[in-house]
Amino acid sequence: MEGFDYKSYDGLGLAELVKKKEIQPKELLAEAISIIEEHNPKLNAVINKFYEKAEREAETLDLNGTFASVPMLLKDISQEIQGEKITSGSKVFQSYRAERDSEYVKQVRKTGALFVGQTNIPEFALMGITEPAFYGPTRNPWNLNHTPGGSSGGAAAAVASGMVPIAGANDGGGSIRIPGAFCGLFGLKPTRGRTPVGPNYARLWQGAAIDHILSRTVRDSAAMLDEISIFEKYAAFHAMPYQGSFLQQLQNSSDEKYTIAFSFQSPLGTEVHHECKEAVLKTVNLLESMGHNVVEIQAPVDGQKIAKSFLTMYFGEVSSWITTIEEMIGRKVKMNDVEPTTWILNLVGKATSAKEFALSLREWDKAAISMEIFHETYDFYLTPTTAFPPPKIGELEPSQSEKAAMQVTGKLGMGGLLKRIGIVEQVAENNLKRTPFTQLANLTGQPAMTVPFHLSSDGLPVGVQFMAARGREDLLFSLAGQLEQSEYWVPIQRNPFFKEKEIVMA
CATH class of the missing domain: 3.90.1300.10 (Amidase signature (AS) domain)
Structure with missing residues (x-):
């Protein structure tokens, strides 16, 4: 043509x-x-x-x-x-x-x-x-x-x-x-x-x-x-x-x-x-x-609760996905098989309770009901x-101190500790901001x-x-x-x- x-x-x-x-x-x-x-x-x-x-x-x-x-x-x-x-x-x-x-x-x-x-x-x-x-x-x-x-x-x-x-x-x-x-x-x-x-x-x-x-x-x-x-x-x-x-x-x-x-x-x-x-x-x-x-x-929802419930699902899904990968490839997934942040998210997901996960889904439903009523008007x-606007390449990478903390606790499998001190949530929330x-x-x-x-x-x-x-x-x-x-x-x-x-x- x-x-x-x-x-x-x-x-x-x-x-x-x-x-x-x-x-x-x-x-x-x-x-x-x-x-x-x-x-x-x-x-x-x-x-x-x-x-x-x-x-x-x-x-x-x-x-x-x-x-x-x-x-x-x-x-x-x-x-x-x-x-x-x-x-x-x-x-x-x-x-x-x-x-x-x-x-x-x-x-x-x-x-x-x-x-x-x-x-x-x-x-x-x-x-x-x-x-x-x-x-x-x-x-x-x-x-x-x-x-x-x-x-x-x-x-x-x-x-x-x-x-x-x-x-x-x-x-x-x-x-x-x-x-x-x-x-x-x-x-x-x-x-x-x-x-x-x-x-x-x-x-x-x-x-x-x-x-x-x-x-x-x-x-x-x-x-x-x-x-x-x-x-x-x-x-x-x-x-x-x-x-x-x-x-x-x-x-x-x-x-x-x-x-x-x-x-x-x-x-x-x-x-x-x-x-x-x-x-x-x-x-x-x-x-x-x-x-x-x-x-x-503003929308009639609690933004902090929405973010927390999203992150709870996010951590749990990463941990679940690691287990699914093991079924797909026929072996255990090791720390060096995935990126450090992924591995830490997996550990935090393991440290997240079923109660926390269930409560997070309840927040989804509350928000859905509120928004349906909102859209009646x-x-x-x-x-x-x-x-x-779009950040520069590399701008949202974790800081050196955050990476160091992740590496140490990742090797030790201490997802619960990371969760308690809030490093992963801090990195995730910095991205959500x-x-x-x-x-x-x-x-x-x-x-x-x-x-x-x-x-x-x-x-x-x-x-x-x-x-x-x-x-x-x-x-x-x-x-x-x-x-x-x-x-x-x-x-x-x-x-x-x-x-x-x-x-x-x-």
């Missing part, structure tokens, strides 16, 4: 070109591979490549799928392809290969997307930055000295640099929305139970974690959610089925008016950077000019996505989206987050459709990896 600019199209736009036979699937795939090979040495976003398999699949592809022939990357955790490596960002899995396709992969494959590789993640997707010891850090396309966020950091960097228009992602505490905000993308965490988790699991992180995608356009996210929303009979949670089309709701969104609550106060009572506040205030002014009713009020809750707004939706099961609505004075993206009641992704897409047309929507073309061209939505 003469003059074809792969990067200027979103996923649906590329699929439309293929369906019209304006470009062949193998030509599209070749463009994606070329750009990955060009950009990845700088970004370290893609850690496994499936080029030959994708080339074979392109020859026999059904071109009727929603994303027919669209190159796509999968996340290196939970999104397994049978026979391919899935390391979860850890050297302990360096030789492990998936026994079967995940249900997420099965559903996405039905759309006609071509899987070209896997993206980098922090070890076991545990951090809001992507700096695993095994693969090295992924860098932000807007500024290579900064992180793209995590845990879907490789996915975000790949989409934001133009390697692919969409990439698989998942979110257990903000892992779609944080990298979406840091890389100037649209990212939606669906309602608990909306997308598949099987066949290996019936729940992920007690229902806090869920899979979807990161994208440059809202319509790609809506179309994919239409395709992968299924009733999975063995799943622990099921979202109320949506009878319409999320994509259609997006396209019919122009006249809707909403009541929106907003706050830029951290639920932890900690600092919020002025750029993140500015992003919210800018959004509030726009919403009011569009005729929406906007009210400043307010259609959305608007906050910054993160409390700070950067991202205190995203965990609530994971615990309550609500859908939430990040919207690219601001650039800092340093030229780094800053996102704003909207939450809606459970099952109401349609409202989020409706509002996102309005916002995407505004002058405040940050064009992805402004980052150094993009040419100054508009995205074409054919």
Whole structure:
């Protein structure tokens, strides 16, 4: 196709070109591979490549799928392809290969997307930055000295640099929305139970974690959610089925008016950077000019209890995951098999009681009830996505004294001591201070989206987050459709990896 600019199209736009036979699937795939090979040495976003398999699949592809022939990357955790490596960002899995396709992969494959590789993640997707010891850090396309966020950091960097228009992602505490905000993308965490988790699991992180995608356009996210929303009979949670089309709701969104609550106060009572506040205030002014009713009020939940209950689950899940790994690899996991922080989190999880875990889940339910009542009055809750712009690579590493304490107590297996003196909680909470707004939706099961609505004075993206009641992704897409047309929507073309061209939505 003469003059074809792969990067200027979103996923649906590329699929439309293929369906019209304006470009062949193998030509599209070749463009994606070329750009990955060009950009990845700088970004370290893609850690496994499936080029030959994708080339074979392109020859026999059904071109009727929603994303027919669209190159796509999968996340290196939970999104397994049978026979391919899935390391979860850890050297302990360096030789492990998936026994079967995940249900997420099965559903996405039905759309006609071509899987070209896997993206980098922090070890076991545990951090809001992507700096695993095994693969090295992924860098932000807007500024290579900064992180793209995590845990879907490789996915975000790949989409934001133009390697692919969409990439698989998942979110257990903000892992779609944080990298979406840091890389100037649209990212939606669906309602608990909306997308598949099987066949290996019936729940992920007690229902806090869920899979979807990161994208440059809202319509790609809506179309994919239409395709992968299924009733999975063995799943622990099921979202109320949506009878319409999320994509259609997006396209019919122009006249809707909403009541929106907003706050830029951290639920932890900690600092919020002025750029993140500015992003919210800018959004509030726009919403009011569009005729929406906007009210400043905080969510009716205890932010400290939410953070504590999230961390209790987090510690317990890490410890449980270490046991699961031992079953998968057929031997005991040793301290040097995983990163030091992971090992310490495991020890603290072992020192966490069943009572503490049960009480933490009760806090989730209390918060969910409070937010359901809240959304009887307010259609959305608007906050910054993160409390700070993207940090620099290495900025959130534990201090030397913290590392020394972890190493000594880790060797001695003294998770209880670490818990009593609060070092691990301190490290974890220092990270949560950067991202205190995203965990609530994971615990309550609500859908939430990040919207690219601001650039800092340093030229780094800053996102704003909207939450809606459970099952109401349609409202989020409706509002996102309005916002995407505004002058405040940050064009992805402004980052150094993009040419100054508009995205074409054919």
